[in-house]
Amino acid sequence: MDFVNQLQRKFIDYSSSLHREGIVDDQFTQLRKLEDENSPHFVMEVASLFFEDCEKLINNMAIALEQKQGVDFKQIDECIHQLKGSSSSIGAMRVKNACIAFRSFSDAQNREGCLRCLQQLSHEYSLLKNKLQTLFVVSVASRYLYVCLLMVGRENEHAEPFSDVLVFQLEQQIVAAGGSIPRVH
Amino acid sequence: MEVAGEVLASESQLHVLAVDDSHVDRKVIEKLLKISSCKVTTVESGARALQFLGLDEEKGSLGFNGLKVNLIMTDYSMPGMTGYELLKKIKRSSTFREIPVVIMSSENILTRIDSCLEEGAEEFLVKPVKLSDVKRVMNDCIMRGETEGNKRRRVDKRKFEDDNHASSSSSSSSSSIPSSPSSPLPSSPSTAATSSPLHSLKRAKLRDHN
Numbered sequence: 236m237d238f239v240n241q242l243q244r245k246f247i248d249y250s251s252s253l254h255r256e257g258i259v260d261d262q263f264t265q266l267r268k269l270e271d272e273n274s275p276h277f278v279m280e281v282a283s284l285f286f287e288d289c290e291k292l293i294n295n296m297a298i299a300l301e302q303k304q305g306v307d308f309k310q311i312d313e314c315i316h317q318l319k320g321s322s323s324s325i326g327a328m329r330v331k332n333a334c335i336a337f338r339s340f341s342d343a344q345n346r347e348g349c350l351r352c353l354q355q356l357s358h359e360y361s362l363l364k365n366k367l368q369t370l371f372v373v374s375v376a377s378r379y380l381y382v383c384l385l386m387v388g389r390e391n392e393h394a395e396p397f398s399d400v401l402v403f404q405l406e407q408q409i410v411a412a413g414g415s416i417p418r419v420h
Numbered sequence: 421m422e423v424a425g426e427v428l429a430s431e432s433q434l435h436v437l438a439v440d441d442s443h444v445d446r447k448v449i450e451k452l453l454k455i456s457s458c459k460v461t462t463v464e465s466g467a468r469a470l471q472f473l474g475l476d477e478e479k480g481s482l483g484f485n486g487l488k489v490n491l492i493m494t495d496y497s498m499p500g501m502t503g504y505e506l507l508k509k510i511k512r513s514s515t516f517r518e519i520p521v522v523i524m525s526s527e528n529i530l531t532r533i534d535s536c537l538e539e540g541a542e543e544f545l546v547k548p549v550k551l552s553d554v555k556r557v558m559n560d561c562i563m564r565g566e567t568e569g570n571k572r573r574r575v576d577k578r579k580f581e582d583d584n585h586a587s588s589s590s591s592s593s594s595s596s597i598p599s600s601p602s603s604p605l606p607s608s609p610s611t612a613a614t615s616s617p618l619h620s621l622k623r624a625k626l627r628d629h630n
């Protein structure tokens with residue numbers, strides 16, 4: 236069980252770092268608190284919706300900024316407004332701040348400025364997505380692993396070899412998803 | 421005989437209609453409301469909200485599923501019909517104007533807040549909406565007696581002689597205003613200050629219906 240504790244510790248540390256780096260704010264914490272036995276993946280589900288929204292809006296803005304005959308800044312403004320709203324609702328602080336900066340360039344109808352902001356926005360979005368996906372994998376893995384070890388332990392007194400195989404497979408999955416594994420003694 | 425009654429029907433649930441064009445926000449508000457023990461219906465626009473309520477003249481009441489709505493929570497900025505326009509339509513409808521409407525907005529603009537409250541909004545919540553906001557709104561609603569299971573009617577302040585009813589020992593009698601079948605306002609009769617939402621309904625006196 237020591238491995239599970241280490242994994243859970245890792246999860247807590249990782250989660251704290253997201254707050255320290257300003258990637259998520261208190262609203263994210265509020266959403267985490269809403270998770271319960273009936274909806275253990277609520278935050279993950281909201282995040283998925285957010286990622287979809289983000290990608291669609293970033294794409295629409297990229298297309299709008301490419302228009303040779305003239306940029307529709309009203310449409311850009313509308314996209315920024317939507318993205319600012321949903322990033323605020325999920326607690327994606329850096330994405331939200333990127334939207335605020337973007338808005339001033341859109342208001343000024345500054346195409347070059349908007350292009351730079353869009354790049355910055357895409358970067359913040361990618362960062363957020365990677366970090367949250369890692370967080371979710373580690374969270375699910377530690378829960379899954381814990382349950383598996385419990386089940387295997389109950390089924391079989393001599394559970395050591397079985398749980399080692401499970402642990403190894405889970406490690407592989409976590410690393411593949413971009414997470415890291417604490418060292419096991 | 422008049423009895424002071426426990427009007428809070430705790431076993432009944434508020435049915436809330438949440439309106440927001442953002443998928444993320446709909447998901448969040450739905451969760452907040454469910455955690456606060458409400459029945460929730462979410463729609464993506466003011467037009468859909470009106471359809472659901474049965475207010476859309478063009479489409480009739482196709483979307484109406486028979487469940488009374490006790491509270492409407494709507495986003496302010498939506499494409500097409502804004503939350504403000506939806507608020508006005510509801511408050512100008514004789515059937516639905518009693519349903520409390522709460523506006524949610526990411527912009528904390530005083531003139532916007534004022535115009536919403538003037539138009540009859542119960543509250544104006546600044547996004548992102550938190551659980552404490554929702555709980556406060558729920559408490560205010562319960563205080564006003566807007567619960568699904570509460571079928572008692574609002575009392576007219578006028579004294580009313582009811583020939584068919586056996587005279588009670590109490591000098592003041594309460595009466596009910598006949599309400600239409602689609603009335604969204606099942607609330608308790610009370611003898612004083614029915615219009616004040618802050619009055620605790622626990623203090624309300626009920627006519628003995630037994």
